[in-house]
Amino acid sequence: MKMEKNFIVSTSPHLHSGDDVATAMKDVIIALMPVTLVACYFFKFNVPFLIMVCVLTAMFTEVLFCKLMHKKPQLSDCSAILTGLLVALSFSAATPWWLAAAATFIAIGFAKEFLGGLGWNRFNPALFGRVSVIIFAPWLTYLNNEFFYWRVSFPGIDTITQATPLTMLQMGLPLPNMGTFFFATQGGGIAESSAFALLLGGAYLLYKKHITWHIPVSMMATVFIGMALLGQHPVYHLLSGGLLLGAFFMATDWVTSPITKKGQIIFGVCIGIIVVIFRVLLAPTEGVAFAILIMNAFVPLIDRLTKRSKFGEQKTQAMLQSNISTETEVAVKN
Amino acid sequence: MAKTFERGISSIPGYKELTENMSIQDLPLPSELIIPLRQHIGAPNRRLVSVGERVKAGQIIGDSDAAISAPVHTGLSGVVREIGSRMTQTGQMEDCVVIEVDPEQEKVKYTADDVSHLTKEEIVQRIKAAGIVGMGGAGFPTHIKITPQTKIEYLVLNGCECEPYLTCDHRLMLEYADEMIAGARILSRVLDNAKVIFGIEVNKQDAIDLLKEKLKNEERMEVVPLDVKYPQGAEKQLIYATTGRSVPPGKLPAEVAVVVQNVATAKAVADAVIYRKPLTERIVTLTGDAAVQPGNYRVFVGTTLAHLINSTGGLKPDVGKIIMGGPMTGWAQKSLEAPIVKACGGVIALTREQLAAAQEYYACVRCGKCVDHCPMALYPNYIGMYAELGKYKQAQEWGALDCFECGICAYVCPSRRPLIEFIRRSKRA
Numbered sequence: 001m002k003m004e005k006n007f008i009v010s011t012s013p014h015l016h017s018g019d020d021v022a023t024a025m026k027d028v029i030i031a032l033m034p035v036t037l038v039a040c041y042f043f044k045f046n047v048p049f050l051i052m053v054c055v056l057t058a059m060f061t062e063v064l065f066c067k068l069m070h071k072k073p074q075l076s077d078c079s080a081i082l083t084g085l086l087v088a089l090s091f092s093a094a095t096p097w098w099l100a101a102a103a104t105f106i107a108i109g110f111a112k113e114f115l116g117g118l119g120w121n122r123f124n125p126a127l128f129g130r131v132s133v134i135i136f137a138p139w140l141t142y143l144n145n146e147f148f149y150w151r152v153s154f155p156g157i158d159t160i161t162q163a164t165p166l167t168m169l170q171m172g173l174p175l176p177n178m179g180t181f182f183f184a185t186q187g188g189g190i191a192e193s194s195a196f197a198l199l200l201g202g203a204y205l206l207y208k209k210h211i212t213w214h215i216p217v218s219m220m221a222t223v224f225i226g227m228a229l230l231g232q233h234p235v236y237h238l239l240s241g242g243l244l245l246g247a248f249f250m251a252t253d254w255v256t257s258p259i260t261k262k263g264q265i266i267f268g269v270c271i272g273i274i275v276v277i278f279r280v281l282l283a284p285t286e287g288v289a290f291a292i293l294i295m296n297a298f299v300p301l302i303d304r305l306t307k308r309s310k311f312g313e314q315k316t317q318a319m320l321q322s323n324i325s326t327e328t329e330v331a332v333k334n
Numbered sequence: 335m336a337k338t339f340e341r342g343i344s345s346i347p348g349y350k351e352l353t354e355n356m357s358i359q360d361l362p363l364p365s366e367l368i369i370p371l372r373q374h375i376g377a378p379n380r381r382l383v384s385v386g387e388r389v390k391a392g393q394i395i396g397d398s399d400a401a402i403s404a405p406v407h408t409g410l411s412g413v414v415r416e417i418g419s420r421m422t423q424t425g426q427m428e429d430c431v432v433i434e435v436d437p438e439q440e441k442v443k444y445t446a447d448d449v450s451h452l453t454k455e456e457i458v459q460r461i462k463a464a465g466i467v468g469m470g471g472a473g474f475p476t477h478i479k480i481t482p483q484t485k486i487e488y489l490v491l492n493g494c495e496c497e498p499y500l501t502c503d504h505r506l507m508l509e510y511a512d513e514m515i516a517g518a519r520i521l522s523r524v525l526d527n528a529k530v531i532f533g534i535e536v537n538k539q540d541a542i543d544l545l546k547e548k549l550k551n552e553e554r555m556e557v558v559p560l561d562v563k564y565p566q567g568a569e570k571q572l573i574y575a576t577t578g579r580s581v582p583p584g585k586l587p588a589e590v591a592v593v594v595q596n597v598a599t600a601k602a603v604a605d606a607v608i609y610r611k612p613l614t615e616r617i618v619t620l621t622g623d624a625a626v627q628p629g630n631y632r633v634f635v636g637t638t639l640a641h642l643i644n645s646t647g648g649l650k651p652d653v654g655k656i657i658m659g660g661p662m663t664g665w666a667q668k669s670l671e672a673p674i675v676k677a678c679g680g681v682i683a684l685t686r687e688q689l690a691a692a693q694e695y696y697a698c699v700r701c702g703k704c705v706d707h708c709p710m711a712l713y714p715n716y717i718g719m720y721a722e723l724g725k726y727k728q729a730q731e732w733g734a735l736d737c738f739e740c741g742i743c744a745y746v747c748p749s750r751r752p753l754i755e756f757i758r759r760s761k762r763a
Contacts, residue, residue, distance in 0.1 A: 007669070008655045008689055009425075011755050013662040013741030014682075015346065015498065019748045021699055074696070119697030119749070254701040259715065261706075310736050311340075311570065311710045312580035 021118070024210045025078035028249065031201035032085060035245075038194040043093035047190055051088040053097045057104040058084030065113035079118050083107050086126035086249065089191035090242065090289070103129035123296045124256045127289045134286060182239060195239040202248030214264040215257060215271075216247040222272020230280060243275065246288035256296045263299075263306040271295050336536045338561035339571040342709045343742050346498055346564050346662075348537060352621045353501045356629045358509055362645045365435055367636030368420055368673040369395065369406055370428040374467040375474045376402035381431060387414045391442045392612055394465075395431050404475040405465040409614030409634040410435045423658040423665050423672045430673070433636070444609035454524050457607055464606030465613050465676075470503075470567065470596035471659060473677035476603065479595070482588035486525040490576050491518055493534040493541065493597040494560060494567030497660025500680040502617040503597050505630045507534070507541040510601050511548055517600035518555065520607050525593060530555040532597075533576045537562045564662065565740040569594050571709050583710075583736045598679070613676055620646055624653035624683035633674050640670035642681060654686035662741040696749040704743035704753060710736050714743035714753045721756035726763030734760035 039047045062080040066073035075081075087104045107129025112121045182195050191198065205211045220238055227234040237243065251257060251271055258267050271291045278287030372378045377400030383389055390411050397405040412435040420430040449457070462477040470492055491514075495503040507514060518530050532549075534542050536559045549555045558576045560566050570581045572594060579590040587594055595603075598616065605611040614635050621628040626647030633642060639656065643649060649656075656667040658678050674681075704714040712733035720729040734757050743753040 007653070007667060008686075009666045009668050010655075011666075011752065011758075012664060012739070013745050013754065014655060014657050014664065014666065014684065015661045015745060016750065017345070017746050019703075019746065020750065021696065021748045024701075024748060077696070117697060119699045254699050257700075259700060259702045259705050259713070307713075308711055310583050310712060310733055311574075312582045312585075 021077045021079065024208075024254075025082045027208050027210055028205065029078065029082055029085060031204045032089065032191075032249065034197035034200045035191050035194055036085075036089065038197050039089075039093065039190040042193055043190065046093040047088075050091065050093065050095065050097060050100055050190070051085060054088035054100050054104045055081050055084035057101045058087070058108050061105050061108040062113060065109050066117075069113065071113075071117065074118065077118065079112075080108055083112070083125045083129075087129050089245065090126065090130045090189055092189050099133055103133045105129070106132045119255055121255055122299070123293055124250050124253050127250055127293050127296075131286070131289050131293055134289075189242055189245075191245040192240060192242060195244055198244040198248060202244070205248060205252070211248065211252040212261065212264070214261050215251045215268040218265045218268030219247045219251055219272045219275075220244075222269045223275050226272060226276035227279075230276070232280070237279065241279070241285055242288045246271075246292055250288075251292050251295075256299060258299050258302045258306065260303070260306045260308060262308075263302045266302055266306065267295055267299065270298070336559045336561045337575045338563050338566065339574045339709060341707055341711065342563045342565060342571065343707045343746065344561065344563040346745065348562070349499045349621070350501055350504070350537065352499070352623075352628045353619050353630055354504055354538075356501075356505070358505050358617055358630045358632055360632050361634075361637065361642065363410070363435060363437065363439065364634065364637045364641040364645075365437075366415070366638070367408060367410060367412070367431075367433045367435055367634060368638055368671075369408060369431045369433065369636035370420070370422050370673065370675055371396040371406060371431065372428055373406060373465075373473060373635070373675045373677065374402075374404040375472065376400065376404070376478075378429070379403060379406060381417055381429070383414050383417075383431060385414050385417055388412075389414060389433060391439065392614065394612070402475055402478055404467050404477075405463065405612075406431075406635075407465055407612035407614050408433055408636070410439055412436045420673070421669070421671050423667070423675060423678055425665060425668070430636075444605075444611045446608050447610065449520065449608055452607070457520060457524050460607045460610060461603055464602070464611065466599060466602050466606055467613070467676050468596055469598040469602060469616060469677055469679070471663065471677050471679065473675070476595070476599055480521055480524050480593060482586075482593065484588050485591060486528045486588065486593050487591040488577050488593075489518065489522050489525055489528040489530045490572055490592060490594045491530060491532045491597050491600055492567050492569075492572055492594055493532055493538070494572060495538070496535060496562075496564045496566040496568075497662055497664075497680070498564075499621045499682050500619045500660055501621070502619040502630055502679045504538045504541060505619075506598050506601060506617050507538070508544060511541075511544055513604045514597050514601045515545075515548060515555070516608065517602070517604035518595075520603055521593075521595060521600060522554070527554065528593070531576045532557045533560050533566075533572050534558070535560050535562045535566055564742065565709055568709060568738060568740060570738075616674070616676060616679070618642065618674055618678065619680045620683075621680065622657075622683035622685075623688065624650045624685045625681075626650060635676055636673045638671060638673050639667065639681060642674065643670060643683075649683055650685070652685045652687065653683050654689045655684045657682040657684065662745065663739060695747075695751045698751060699749055701748055703746040703748070707742045707746055709740060709742065710738065712737055714757065717760055718743075718751050718753045718756040721760045726760045729756070729760035729763075737761075 058080040063073045091100050107125040111125040111128035115121045224234045227237045258264050274291035275287045377398050379396035379398045381396050383395045389408050394405050394407050412433040415434045416432040419427040422428045458477050466476040467473045522528050522530050545557045573592050602613050618633045619630050657664040698715050716732040717729045717734045737757045
């Protein structure tokens with residue numbers, strides 16, 4: 001038979017689910033579209049512009065670092081695009097474009113590629129980039145004042161004067177009404193525009209099975225209960241300050257969250273506790289970003305502590321005592 | 335409510351519709367048989383025939399004195415043309431007896447014995463003499479498996495057929511139900527009247543109904559419907575699903591007083607004990623989108639893949655891969671020269687289109703899907719990462735040695751990592 005030469009030979013299994021990383025990343029991008037659209041409504045061109053800057057920076061940085069490290073860039077897995085988008089969404093719409101670009105550069109270049117690329121990064125790249133520019137803020141402001149005179153701004157809105165809801169809460173300012181707050185509100189980060197849109201995206205990710213409920217629910221429940229116990233308004237805390245973005249899109253990042261469900265619940269609860277402490281004792285904003293990054297560092301420990309036993313490993317003793325009848329035990333002994 | 339085990343995966347398409355309603359058919363007589371002298375786990379057989387010798391249908395052609403071994407027989411008469419090393423389904427070379435088959439076969443008459451007076455030892459002897467091995471894929475000699483040192487409470491008959499595509503056991507349960515039940519009864523006798531459980535996935539409702547009807551007056555035989563979930567038919571998972579017992583890592587089912595046998599093995603046991611008929615044929619599912627005439631065929635052991643495929647219309651032009659065994663655990667074939675052996679239940683021809691997606695693999699993204707689904711509760715992600723780095727000791731610490739290579743981890747991996755290959759490497763190290 002002539003065709004014999006053409007048979008493909010590979011090891012089992014010979015079937016595949018068809019899932020791939022790119023599909024998952026694309027689905028996360030789709031899940032972020034509702035909140036992006038709401039933000040576009042409020043902040044007009046600032047939002048698409050900032051997203052464009054971040055996504056292009058992300059792709060450029062990925063290629064640059066892969067070339068430097070003699071690796072093949074993997075733009076097709078869409079993870080760089082997603083990181084760029086997440087960085088953009090975590091800023092406020094008034095952020096100077098170069099600051100967002102710097103955050104993206106750090107996110108992709110250092111937090112991801114420098115550590116070995118997708119899969120080897122220990123910290124969520126988008127959050128790492130975001131928090132880096134907060135830490136370097138004084139220095140960056142200096143840079144800005146000295147070197148960057150060219151700015152891009154779009155007329156028609158005044159974004160600077162918007163206080164984030166968390167700051168309003170802290171300062172005792174009148175809060176927006178709950179309905180407005182839930183569906184669409186102007187203030188804070190781009191991704192804080194609409195809790196409803198974020199929940200919609202989160203539901204989509206759950207439906208597509210890219211994430212499970214364990215991290216978002218344990219994290220949100222902890223913040224809710226913690227704030228209620230401390231006499232704060234739990235719902236406002238839940239719906240603001242990037243908590244939803246963090247719970248559904250950042251803390252659930254495959255690479256930087258625990259492997260087992262038990263570990264994921266521990267992870268979510270710990271993030272929640274840190275968020276509560278941060279918001280109550282330290283600054284009104286950025287608590288979620290710091291909390292997730294701190295817990296990212298503990299993921300290997302959590303994985304080790306929650307290591308499960310193999311099938312049949314633990315139940316052996318109990319079973320030998322209960323399930324098998326006495327008759328057999330006698331037979332075994334003989 | 336159907337029973338099941340923990341973890342595993344229920345979203346693999348079954349592809350059973352290609353052949354599940356097709357009755358078992360005979361193949362045209364092959365012109366040659368290539369019979370591997372070893373078709374079991376255990377010591378190799380020595381040949382009992384020589385080149386040029388005439389053999390009769392049912393004649394023994396290879397045997398061993400070793401405890402763990404099973405003899406082989408020829409199902410057809412002919413002349414031994416060659417004895418030498420040939421390619422087998424696993425890709426390994428094995429000593430085979432090549433028989434030029436007589437174009438006219440004399441029909442061998444097997445008559446039923448009264449087996450009620452047989453002692454346990456006599457039954458085991460007949461099973462051993464017939465060369466019966468586990469027909470679900472493992473090929474472990476049956477006479478060893480049914481003579482454990484400890485008392486057995488349950489004999490579980492494995493009718494799960496959880497591998498996609500395969501329907502040979504399904505058809506066997508429908509068309510040879512009486513023989514299979516007779517075999518189960520004999521096996522139960524050897525195991526001191528162990529209770530018999532038929533474990534069958536609910537995608538074979540007709541087989542469940544048929545057996546329930548036939549067993550309605552049997553006190554010590556029961557049909558347990560099981561969820562359609564892979565790998566439901568894996569020994570430890572099946573035992574857990576049907577009896578609630580967990581076999582400890584590294585132990586055999588006898589540890590929890592259970593023995594598992596495939597339904598086709600049970601039918602072969604009935605043939606062996608009642609008719610003294612050796613195991614020389616089996617049902618094979620030829621299937622897949624690239625097979626011209628998918629179906630369930632009665633095939634003599636030693637029939638080549640080429641004969642099975644060519645006598646059933648051949649392959650479609652877009653064939654990409656030929657698998658012997660199931661699609662999750664079977665072996666891709668380089669050529670069509672390998673013979674069907676006792677433990678081979680399926681030949682699957684996949685199209686190029688179905689394989690198009692398979693290419694390079696990427697770093698682990700820690701999605702945890704393999705961990706979620708692993709039926710043995712291992713960590714295929716870590717095993718794979720360590721094996722990739724050559725750190726096999728750590729790979730074993732994360733459970734590589736307890737893996738039975740069901741293939742789920744590689745099936746679900748979004749980075750398409752060859753996890754089963756990594757695990758095999760870790761085991762060998």
